[in-house]
Structures are given as C-alpha cells and as structure tokens.
Amino acid sequence: MSLSENVRRRMQEGSFIRKMFEEGNLLRKKHGADNVFDLSLGNPIIEPPAEFKQALKHLSDNPLAGMHRYMENAGYEETRSAVAKQVSLENNVNCTAGDIVMTVGAGGALNIILKAILNPGDEVIVFAPFFMEYDNYIDNHGGKTVALMTTEDFLPDLSKLEKAIHKKTRAVIINSPNNPTGVVYPEKLVREMGEALARKEKQYNTHIYLISDEVYSNLMYDGLKYVPIFPAYHRSLIATSHSKDLALPGERIGYVAVHPEIENKAELINGLIFCNRILGFVNAPALMQNIVRHLQHVSVSISEYEEKRNFLYNNLTSMGYKLVKPQGAFYMFPRSPIENDVEFVHELQKLNVLTVPGRGFGTPGYFRISYCVNFKTIEGSLFGFRKVAEQFRLS
Numbered sequence: 001m002s003l004s005e006n007v008r009r010r011m012q013e014g015s016f017i018r019k020m021f022e023e024g025n026l027l028r029k030k031h032g033a034d035n036v037f038d039l040s041l042g043n044p045i046i047e048p049p050a051e052f053k054q055a056l057k058h059l060s061d062n063p064l065a066g067m068h069r070y071m072e073n074a075g076y077e078e079t080r081s082a083v084a085k086q087v088s089l090e091n092n093v094n095c096t097a098g099d100i101v102m103t104v105g106a107g108g109a110l111n112i113i114l115k116a117i118l119n120p121g122d123e124v125i126v127f128a129p130f131f132m133e134y135d136n137y138i139d140n141h142g143g144k145t146v147a148l149m150t151t152e153d154f155l156p157d158l159s160k161l162e163k164a165i166h167k168k169t170r171a172v173i174i175n176s177p178n179n180p181t182g183v184v185y186p187e188k189l190v191r192e193m194g195e196a197l198a199r200k201e202k203q204y205n206t207h208i209y210l211i212s213d214e215v216y217s218n219l220m221y222d223g224l225k226y227v228p229i230f231p232a233y234h235r236s237l238i239a240t241s242h243s244k245d246l247a248l249p250g251e252r253i254g255y256v257a258v259h260p261e262i263e264n265k266a267e268l269i270n271g272l273i274f275c276n277r278i279l280g281f282v283n284a285p286a287l288m289q290n291i292v293r294h295l296q297h298v299s300v301s302i303s304e305y306e307e308k309r310n311f312l313y314n315n316l317t318s319m320g321y322k323l324v325k326p327q328g329a330f331y332m333f334p335r336s337p338i339e340n341d342v343e344f345v346h347e348l349q350k351l352n353v354l355t356v357p358g359r360g361f362g363t364p365g366y367f368r369i370s371y372c373v374n375f376k377t378i379e380g381s382l383f384g385f386r387k388v389a390e391q392f393r394l395s
C-alpha cells in the first residue's frame with residue numbers, strides 16, 4: 001500500500017469537489033467548454049484590481065535589494081505593520097506588527113494556528129455546513145472535529161454550542177461570510193458566542209480559542225458591514241487571506257492576526273511563527289508580501305458578485321428551489337429537491353450543470369452553487385436547473 005490508511009480514506013471521502021472537476025473536464029471534452037456550466041469551484045474569475053497590477057509593475061521596475069531572500073518567519077515588518085493598521089481600524093483595537101504572522105494563504109494560517117494550540121485528541125468545534133478542509137486541517141494536527149448542525153438559517157445554535165463544550169474543547173472555528181451558504185453572522189450572535197465561550201472557559205478552567213476564518217469578509221452585499229471579532233472575545237484569532245478579496249488565490253498570501261490583548265501573547269505568537277517554519281511554509285511569499293502591504297484598503301468590486309447573486313437567487317426561487325438568500329461570499333446552498341443530494345447533483349450533471357453535493361460540506365440534502373463565474377455560465381445553467389426542477393415537480 002503506497003498511502004497511509006488515513007490519507008487513503010480522506011482522499012476517498014472528501015473528493016466531491018475534485019470529482020466534479022474531473023467529470024467537468026470530461027464533459028468539456030465531449031460537449032465543448034461553452035456548453036458546460038461549471039458552478040462547482042470557488043476559484044474567482046474576476047481579475048485582481050488595477051492597484052495590484054500597478055504595485056506589481058512598480059516593484060518589478062524598482063526592485064528592492066534582497067527581496068527574494070529568506071526573511072523573518074513572521075514576514076516583513078513593513079507588511080505586518082500595514083496589515084496591523086487595517087485590522088486595528090476594522091476591529092477598533094490597537095494591533096501592531098507583532099500581532100501579525102504572514103502566512104501561505106488562509107489554509108496556511110489555519111494550519112499554523114491548529115498546530116500551535118492542539119494537543120492530541122483536543123476537540124475543535126465547527127458549524128455544519130462547513131468548508132471541509134477544516135476537518136483535514138484539524139486532523140493534520142491530531143485534533144478531533146466536532147461538527148454542530150446550524151439552524152434553518154445556517155446560523156450557529158448557541159445552546160447546542162454550550163452543550164458541546166467540555167474539558168477537551170480547545171477551539172471553535174467560525175466562517176462569516178460563509179462557504180458554502182453565503183450567510184453572514186449578525187453582530188449580536190458573534191457577541192453572544194464570545195460570552196458563551198468566556199462562561200465555558202470559567203466553568204472548565206480551560207482556554208478556548210475562537211478562530212475566525214475571514215476570507216470572504218470584504219465580499220458582503222446589501223450594504224452589510226464587517227462584524228469585528230476581537231471586541232467579541234478575548235481569546236480570538238483571525239485567519240484570512242487575499243485569495244478572494246484581491247482575487248489572488250494562486251499567490252498564496254494570507255495572515256493570522258492575534259487579539260492584541262490575548263493572554264500569554266508572546267508565547268502564542270512565537271508558537272505560530274515556529275509552526276510557520278516547521279510546517280515547511282517557512283514564510284509567506286516574499287513578492288506578494290511586498291505587494292499586498294500597499295493594498296490593505298483595496299478589494300475587488302463586489303457589485304458584479306451582487307448582481308450575479310440577485311440574478312441566480314431570483315431565478316432559482318421562481319423555479320421553486322428553496323434557499324436562504326446569501327449575503328456574502330459567492331456561494332448558495334439550496335435544498336436538494338430529493339433527499340439524496342448526490343443523485344440530484346448527477347441529474348444536473350446530465351444537463352451539463354456542475355454543482356457540489358451538500359455532503360461535501362458535512363450537510364447532506366443540499367447542494368452548493370458557486371457563482372464566481374462568467375454571467376454567460378450562470379445564464380447557461382438556468383436551462384438545466386429548470387429542467388430538473390420540472391422533473392422533480394418543484395413549483
């Protein structure tokens with residue numbers, strides 16, 4: 001056997017998105033790319049903002065001495081200062097460069113946090129449906145995932161959360177705006193979650209970290225504003241990246257921001273920096289650190305995403321699909337008209353529409369649509385959605 005049992009099992013169980021990607025390639029070969037409507041991937045087609053290209057050109061025309069060398073494992077001081085300034089502004093706290101560790105995307109950020117804080121068997125609570133890599137990342141560092149179902153509106157249920165916490169609970173991961181539902185957590189919920197965690201820490205005399213995955217925090221609609229995490233809970237960390245807000249997922253640039261008043265801060269931050277090194281990331285990409293430090297106030301235009309959200313939501317609901325209207329990110333998570341979400345996704349696939357079954361996010365009975373694609377792709381998919389709706393007599 002060439003693979004460990006764990007890796008083999010995880011590859012088999014968690015391969016829905018990869019499977020759709022491979023099946024999509026087969027369909028594209030067979031029917032031509034224009035006739036396949038791939039709504040399965042969270043890979044934005046939007047190009048990075050003009051400011052990114054200007055900063056890249058400026059750097060290549062005015063190279064900095066030593067800019068391709070190793071640096072401190074935490075990242076360049078100038079970049080961390082720029083990030084700290086933005087985080088301070090958004091969270092109404094006083095973060096400094098010392099509170100920031102630059103990472104290889106949000107994936108790198110989550111991995112260094114979990115590596116730094118988990119003892120074997122420690123539990124990490126997530127709210128289903130959730131980004132499935134959480135389970136892999138938690139497992140990477142010897143932890144155990146505890147998935148709690150959300151309410152009908154895909155919001156965390158705080159009474160369930162309180163019941164699930166015990167001595168072994170080490171962290172809770174939240175993700176708002178959410179992948180796969182597009183739901184945004186209201187400020188009151190975040191505050192009450194912080195209060196619940198503080199109560200539970202006292203009850204068990206433990207430390208529980210709140211990890212806020214904020215990769216979609218700049219992609220919110222309906223005039224909604226970012227809900228800062230630091231004022232809500234003292235032992236909180238932000239894990240994020242510029243994969244979505246600057247449309248740079250291939251460049252792998254992200255960071256961890258630590259609550260500036262967290263207990264034992266120096267030890268925690270040194271641990272995160274150490275883990276950045278020993279997990280083999282070493283440091284976040286140097287070139288990108290030198291670019292994004294000029295772009296902390298910049299984001300892709302959300303109007304295009306909002307338009308696509310409105311168009312797709314209006315069309316799907318008029319066909320009879322049941323879904324919570326997303327308020328952020330670029331996903332929707334409608335209920336599958338039949339119980340078996342895998343079977344439903346296959347019916348759509350027969351009509352060249354690619355989506356992902358809800359069980360790929362720990363929640364069978366639903367399916368995920370990703371609308372970070374061309375308008376033409378969205379329009380083209382409507383025929384398939386309508387046909388399947390008729391087939392299952394939705395309206």
Ligand SMILES: Cc1ncc(COP(=O)(O)O)c(C=O)c1O
Pocket residue numbers: 042104105106107108131175178179213215240241242243249253254
């Ligand atoms: C919720 C969530 N967290 C983290 C990530 C990973 O982001 P990155 O590409 O910056 O590692 C993604 C990517 O799609 C995501 O959807």
